[in-house]
Amino acid sequence: MERAGKNVEEHNVVKMRRRQTPGIAFFLTLLILLYLIILAWNYFTKSHVSIYEVNTSEISDDSPLFAYVVREEEVVTTDDAGYINYYISEGSRVGKGNIVYTLDDNDSLREMLGNIRNDNAGVAEISPIREQIDSFNNSFSLSNYQDVSNFHFSINNIILEHSRGNLYKTMKKQIKASGLDAQYRKYKAPKCGVISYYTDGYEDVRSSKVTPELLKSNASIERKQVASTGHVMSGEAAYKLVTSNDWSLVTELDDSYYQTLKDEDSVRITILRDGVSFNASIRHFERNGKHLCELGTSRYMERYINDRFLKIEFNLRHAKGLKIPNSSILKKEYYEVPQDFITVNNGKQTIVKQVTDPDKGTSVENIDITSSFTDEDKTYIRDSRLTAGDTIMSGAGGLFTLNKKMDREGVYSVNEGFCRFRPVNVLYQNKEYSIIANDTKDGLKSFDHIVVDPSELTDNDFID
Secondary structure: OHHHHHHHHHHOOOOOOOOOOOOHHHHHHHHHHHHHHHHHHHHHHOOOOOEEEOEEEEEEOOOOEEEEEEEEEEEEEOOOOEEEEEOOOOOOEEOOOOEEEEEEOOOHHHHHHHHHHHHHOOHHHHHHHHHHHHHHHHHOOOOOOHHHHHHHHHHHHHHHHHHOOOOHHHHHHHHHHHOOHHHEEEEEOOOOEEEEOEEOOOOOOOHHHOOHHHHHOOOOOOOEEHHHOOEEOOOOEEEEEEEEEEEEEEEEEOHHHHHHHOOOOEEEEEEOOOOEEEEEEEEEEEEOOEEEEEEEEOOOOHHHOOOOEEEEEEOOOEEEEEEEEHHHOEEEEEEEEOHHHOEEEOOEEEEEEEEEEOOOEEEEEEEEOOEEEEEOOEEEEEOOOOOOOOEEEOOOOOEEEOOOEEEEEEEEEOOOOEOEEEEOOEEEEOOOEEEEOOOOOOOOOOOOEEEOOOOOOOOOOEOO
8 A cells, every 4th residue: 555655646746847047148149139239220320421532523514505607708709601710729818919710711721720730739638638537437427417518518628729729820821822811811809808619698697687596597507619610600609708807706695694794805715616715805785685795806717717607615614623512512710810920840830829727827839720821911720729719929929819710611531530621712613513623722632532411520520
């Protein structure tokens, strides 16, 4: 019985599991997880500082404009019918009484002129044609048929210049030798000027007749090369004579350009076709409710003698220098100081600031100036340790109180890992970027790093 009772007691014993306690690995995992959560929280809640690398660049926001060309020009017509031959090349100047062309009734002079040209022909005549073809190939666009017309006209002009350049003296000798004196008629220039062998019907349209509607028709004006035909009738155009070096360009101005130029006497313009720039006088007038201006010059008249319209740009919204975002620019206060209060020690500009302490009395503090500049013979300095009302001392013991201030634009440079104010001189600014000078004292240079948005930063703030 006792044995049976023991067996029952043994079967009623319940074994308890041993309680496990957290180990070191668990606590390490928990710490790492907590650290990652804190890092993530800081990352998503902290404002990040964007950095911009400064580089040399340029901005050109000028809009191209079509301008109408006005010259002192007149079309000289033939007095008789016949076969025409020219002896003055395109763009050449002639004096009053110089032989420009001849007429004959049976085209007998053409073969004689051909022989003279063949005798004088050379490889040098082909070179300008090749250059014109290369230029056309490099700039040709299928969207602009006018380029094809201009190319064709330019090639004809080159051929005319090299084949008919001042041949009359040689021709005259052969005419006498052949006995053809009575069969041709010679015609002289009525006045001095520059020869052009094209007309477009707008020779009499002066600036007083230019309208906004005419300026919009720049692609529809056709020019005719008068020297391309052999036989002419009486009263046809023989050539055009430009009698003055003075010429002008008439164009329409939008409100922005007008406000910028309305008080100006001159402006610099660029001809977009070949990049030629020059200064021109400017005269404003109203036409059909629009602002028009006439740009006058006496340069390059011969260069554009065959053009009625030119595409131009004003050099007003263009600058080259260091490019920075507008958002990076902020203003800081500079204090005006006499130049003799600034000393130079070890290449650094230094001032002596007077410090007054109620307990320790008056002492001095040498401060190396962070930044300075000169404007109209006045010197301005800046340092975070200076405030309005501070007193500085000169080497001779004079005292000066800082009170006159001037705001200066600048940016925060972070090349050294903290915010350092660098002054900038803005040359040009559009909606997004500014072009600044690259020679500003204590300023920026290429490849410097600056803060894009410094609104929440102050001097000497560290950048992570």
